[in-house]
Amino acid sequence: MESNVRVSLKIDAIHSVTEVNINTSDRKIGENLLDYINKFSSSTTNKLGIKTPEGTVMINKSDIMFAEIFDKELTLTTTKQELTTRMTLSTLQQKLGSSLIIQISKASIINVHFIQKVNPSFSGNLIATLANGKKVSISRRYVKNLNKVLDI
Structure with a gap:
């Protein structure tokens, strides 16, 4: 079976910066690769x-x-x-810089790694249960973001 992805690495000591080019016909693959690569170019500290x-x-x-x-x-x-x-919430999001930290309402963000379960609510919102048992509401407006990140 032939793969539709070609990967190559060129190490050149002349270059002072790392340059990554993504050429794809599939927009979603390109965006996912870009998000993944950006994780490495952001701050290296976890603190x-x-x-x-x-x-x-x-x-x-x-x-x-x-x-x-x-x-x-x-x-x-x-x-x-x-x-x-x-x-502010936007400052925190900027400092975290992770594609796994997503906005779930006008006033809150969540790390999708800690979502254990998601249930529908009567109002069209979703209720997420976190690893610590805490339940948080996901606004209808932000359900699409969650579905995209969780690939559902």
């Missing part, structure tokens, strides 16, 4: 400093399960703790 009233707490980005903003305070739920900060 994130969160300013809280008690001081700056260092957490692992991969430990963030869910974040929700309410009354100008962002509550971060991690695998180990819950933190409150004055950071």
